[in-house]
Amino acid sequence: MNRALVLEHLMLHRRYGELVAQLRAATPVHVVDQLDAATDHAHQFMTTAAHAALGESNARTTDAAGVPGWLRLPLLDTLTTWFADQAATCRHQPHPDRPEPVIAAAWKPGLVVCTRCAPMTGLPRNSDRDRTCDRCGRVCAGVEHGDGIYPGMVQVGALVYQYGVCGQCRPDGE
Secondary structure (H helix, E strand, O other), rough: OOOHHHHHHHHHOHHHHHHHHHHHOOOHHHHHHHHHHHHHHHHHHHHHHHHHHOOOOOOOOOOOHHHOHHHHHHOOOOOOOOHHOOOOOOOOOOOOOOOOOEEOOOOOEEEEEEEEHHHHHHOOOOHHHHHHHHOOOOOOEEHOOOEEEEEEEEEEEEEEEEEEEEEOOOOOOO
């Protein structure tokens, strides 16, 4: 079975919160502290990037069910691929055993980089790939034609996952 599907099934289980609490209690304190610090830094990175790009951040907390399936599955696939040592990384080789904020993108599956190397997740400006909706696959005409891509980010632990959607796929309120 696909690791991402197994993780999704677990995260959507009604008792997932209890399991996480039990796992945190059984994990050495220094590991929990490092992961919590990396998670906080990832959140700071995400909100700073949102403010820089959009002038605001509409960051909010949600559970796995609050992330649409089309976004949740590739995010979890990236996470499980990275945890299995099968993801490509930047030269700093971020690894789950050494918690730090990391960045991935829907348009570059299988790549996980540290925040210093976040530009590696970029696309050539105004290219077809830069104007492609990560949900429906439509290539938008471009911002100059009133048909741009709306950037978004979702965070799981220390991983910030970037995506972009067209106006038709953009969730209400974003």
